Amino acid sequence: MTTPTLLLAAAAPALPHTDSDGQLLVAVLVSIASIVLLITRLKLHPFLALTLGSAVLAVLARAPFDKLLASFATGFGSTVAGVGLLIGLGAMLGKLLADSGGANTIADTVLARTGRRGLPWAMALVAALLGLPLFFEVGVVLLIPIVLLVARRGNVPLMRIGIPALAGLSVLHGLVPPHPGPLVAVDALKADLGVTLAFGLLIAVPTLIVAGPLFGRVAERWVGPLEPPTEAAPAADTVPHERSPRFGAVLVTILLPVVLMLGKALVDVVVDDPKAVLQRIFDFVGSPLIALLAATLLGMLTLGRAAGFTKAEISRTVEKSLAPIAGIVFIVGAGGGFKQTLIDVGVGDAVSTWAGTWHISAILLGWLIAVLIRLATGSATVATITAAGIVAPLAADLSTSHASLLVLAIGAGSLFFSHVNDAGFWLVKEYFGLSVGQTVKSWSVMETVISVTAIALILPLSLIV
Template identity: 85%
Template sequence: MTTQLLAAPLPHTSSDGVLLLAVLLGIGVIVLLITRFKLHPFLALILGSGVLAAVAGAPFDKLLASFSTGFGSTVASVGLLIGLGAMLGKLLADSGGADIVADTVLRRSSKRMLPWSMALIAAVLGLPLFFEVGVVLLIPIVILVARRGNVPLIRLGIPALAGLSVLHGLVPPHPGPLVAVDALKADLGVTLALGLLIAVPTLIVAGPLFARFAERWVGPLELPPAPPATEEKPERAPSFTAVLATILLPVVLMLGKALADVVIDDPKAMPQRIADFVGSPLIALLAATLLGMLTLGRAAGFTKARISTTMEKSLAPIAGIVFIVGAGGGFKQTLIDVGVGDAVSSWSAKWSISALLLGWLIAVLIRLATGSATVATITAAGIVAPLAADLSTTHAALLVLAIGAGSLFLSHVNDAGFWLVKEYFGMTVGQTLKSWSVMETLISVTAIALILPLSLII
């Protein structure tokens, strides 16, 4: 989850110890208000930000600007994607397109293999997609497959989320790995190859295998209600090819952007400028939504009026999600602006350990403190960049992966992605911690456990 940084951080005079206390109290207040007092997460995140700023010694007028900046930038990026994804998801559901995908997956996979199928689908879609885009495209299909196959939602949801998250943190062309590749002067092709090598076993462990435990820890989740039987049925169903083409359009556009960045590598060249524009997440998902109006809506016999009604109805249920995710971004921005990231950087400078483990640990600390995988990757890469000058090509690539693995560690209440997953799956904070947060930690630990021994043999 990316967030625009303020030009001027919040003024503070707190020591590193006071900052740590502020972080712990801020997070503790949020968890307590939600779990014990049943306060809405949007309000809890606002109050938690106030506690954080007060303990850290930041002026409250600056707190408002910091929280507003984080909220606004998160809603502007993630909120727009959620809105477009909701429109496309509603078109998929109402036109029968999601039914076709679900039936195809169920027909070609046994009940036992469904988690593995969802992990594979998520990994393929997640290669070029931003995590948030992948979530809004995949979750409606995951829910429908769970309902049709009579499979617990968490058993399919964890493999899908793991597929998206592993690719997001470890494999270019995602923004975090790309920034680290540039900062460490690593070879992109080697990083991509090693990233896929690490990603496959990591996905197996954190996806289908962990889903068995998460299912027991979380318990049964209530599936969103199916569309009412009295709802007007489509005259005909769109073809599987049309549905697949619509879903994969953002994938193709973003992958084209990534290839253009590698092959052309000239920001001023017109082909790359075009690829960068149409391959941005917002434009790619907008294009898929507009295409879906034809390939899903019109193909199902919908009138223009019904397509418009479908679009309108898709937005109401996601209002709460957008506000909660935005508030999560505001809390994260407050953490960054009171100087938590700088404090973590200063602590890390005092350590004397291997470059790979150091990069992972720095990314872990910044991830825990700020909630942002991208901020953790960028900061950690900048800190260990001098060490990369003496590394071989393969070890520089492994350092990129170590930092990416650390950036995924233990997503919790200061990560807007935590709230995105919680709301989409209808889980409590405790259930989200037991499933999503543990899954992210497992990805991080498994990846570094593979990277370190691999560094000894290549």
């Protein structure tokens, strides 16, 4: 947790709350229902919906309004301090990757060395690599033209390579930091980022295999013969580049933050001495802020300069990357405010009591709560933030490994069955030229396969570590 986060958390007021667990349960359900209705029926922006939902929660839990405002502001500030910088750096790196042609370099290199049978696996790999630094929506815009082109040139059914590509992006989005959802959950549950990243990659690989290339063949039969749309998918907002960066340079840039954060986790386990010079070095360079900052600065050279960009063009590219994420940062911050309100009115303590009474593991409970919120709101990020806030007190008694697995369980639940209230549903439908029914049979079921496969791997792993 960053220093600003610690200061804000220390200033968090304790909201007076009712002693009735039943009233707290009603308050939680009504507040979540109000957020759902505001987003789905009134089409209110999730930032405003989460803010108003926090007020509803506090009113029903009989919390004073002055304490409510302080609690919400504390949660908002601590979340943005802990996650906002990382989202910004990730957006910069993703924009550099897109504008420089680095994304196409990865795709062209992998696909050039793959036969027709290996195309689904190649597309899953390409999507996974691109999914490390890119937000899901940006990844879709970059990948769709490649998928359509490969399907036409290779005479391959669209679903056979489209599903692996979408699965690669979605699995990384839900399970692997530095994506906003996992980062927020790591911050809320006080989990170790390096351990979460290591477990996330461990779970992501088999999950991607099942939900990508393997399910792609099933989706192909369910959807039926499908010709790739002749019109090109919407192109990303990129600036012209003279040449593309080399594959090796792009790969090193993308993987640098992952290697640094995993290196920190490994040194923490092997050395386990806070005073050791090696551990202090890796604690610094392996922190997510420094790791992403290093990758972004490196990307300016290996991506921007390698593509022939001038210093001014690199500066403009970085500047353009920040505007689209303003909404994401505010949504994440409001989710943090809602999470803090949940904690301060005593919901977390009540959930701890219920979990003990029902004998449900924290990991399974986190997944179930995230599933319900995902189905209701359609937003994976909102589902992750809210579920993390509800089960946060349970993480205090968990080991480092189990806290990280709880983060992944919530992330897995947040991907469950995307349907008509999810923007991603319509994005996939329009880009692939599918009907609503075909989108449900392919995209929606694929998301469910990811969610169920991931939790099916997480639960037995929690019995081992």
